[in-house]
Amino acid sequence: MSKRNILFLQIFFIFVLAIIAAVFSFSQFLNIKNFPNIPFRTGLDLQGGTRLIYEADVSQIKDTDYSRVMDGLKDIIERRVNIFGVQEPLIQTQKVGGKQRLIVELAGVKDIKEAIDMIGQTPYLEFREMSGETTETNEPIFSETELTGRYLQKAEIGFDETTYKPVVMIEFNSEGSKLFEQITARNIGKQLAIFIDGIPISAPVVNEKIPGGKARITGEFTVEYAKKLAENLSAGALPVPITLVSEQTVGPTLGQISLDSSVKAGLIGFIAVIIFMILIYRFPGLIASIALIMYVIFVLAIFKLIPVTLTLSGIAGFILSIGMAVDANILIFARTKEELKEGEDLNSAVENGFKRAWPSIRDGNATTLIVAVILFAFGASFLKGFSLTLSIGVLMSILSAVFITRIFLLLFAETKIGKIKFLWF
Secondary structure: OHHHHHHHHHHHHHHHHHHHHHHHHHHHHHHHHHHOOOOOEHHHHHOOOHEEEEEEOOOOOHHHHHHHHHHHHHHHHHHHHHHOOOOOOEEEEEOOOOOEEEEEEEEEEOOOHHHHHHHHHOOEEEEEEEEEEEOOOOOEEEEEEEEEHEEEEEEEEEEEEOOOOOOEEEEHHHHHHHHHHHHHHEEEEEEEEEEEEEOEEEEEEEEOOOOOOOOOOOOOOHHHHHHHHHHHHHHHHHOOOOOEEEEEEHHHHHHHHHHHHHHHHHHHHHHHHHHHHHHHHHHHHHHHHHHHHHHHHHHHHHHHHOOOOHHHHHHHHHHHHHHHHHHHHHHHHHHHHHHHHHHHHHHHHHHOOOOOOOHHHHHHHHHHHHHHHHHHHHHHHHHHHHHHHHHHHHHHHHHHHHHHHHHHHHHHOHHHHHOOHEEOO
């Protein structure tokens, strides 16, 4: 098979992929029968929803355990929110001053009371032992122990064998089992109180040391209450108490306005880039523009396929990557132009131009990817969206410039168009 036929075959393959990607990306507008219509996933700032900020009480936690406890808190809240079917909740921890905060963003949840109830229904479980002091009414005062809901492994409803009343059976993990055994060993003959969200639920007397990490919560429970309590504890008892310090509702109208403005800005920028490339680089600029259109289609398809939750910052990262995709083409064209000035024929100039431009393209994009990874790993939520879409865009831009543009130019260099010099640079 000749080189020209191979190039034709490669271009055919690229166009087929581009058509499939285009249909997938814009399926909601095409309404093709029996074709999956998957919408783009949008974040809180575009779709609307609720943002809640909680402050965690870590006063009883060692400084070295802050990170572990807050990560556990984040996982539990995320698990709890997922039970309610909220798509792509964004939950993160943040240190503000000397305080530990939990930020919960629920896209699509417009009722702020509903959002608060989702989080608030996750209880804070703790065991407290008698301190030896009493209140003015001779009620025992209980002091906190290390054993809290962070060590809870599972909870389920059961029934007392004697009274047949509902109880909640709980089981701790290995670390919690050791703590429970130590606590019961030093409180034989004393009350060990079980608190849920700071309210005493039960205060049984410890008759003996209890190994194995199993216990039960008793009280004047109805079957419905015991079942609900077991479900909530299974969803995850909070390792530390949390207090709501801020709540905010983002309306869908505001999100739609922001989305429309972003799309408009992106289209204007995209068209401006195409006009610039065609005016400055003529026919190669036209080829680069076609490759750029395919680049946009492929990236949008990837956003749907992963899927990527698009936010305003994520759209900004994508638009920025469009400019970087063109930047690679400009480097290639500049090197190709230098080769032509040295007397190379067009086909050789294109090949050598790509080879000479590749180190600059590789190193420039590599440094961008390094920064994007750092932003994603350590940045705030809006930076994560920006860095993710930018990273995907940069990787695809390399493919667009080095593969798609190169194939088109090599093919046309061997045709009659390649002999019309005023079209080339």
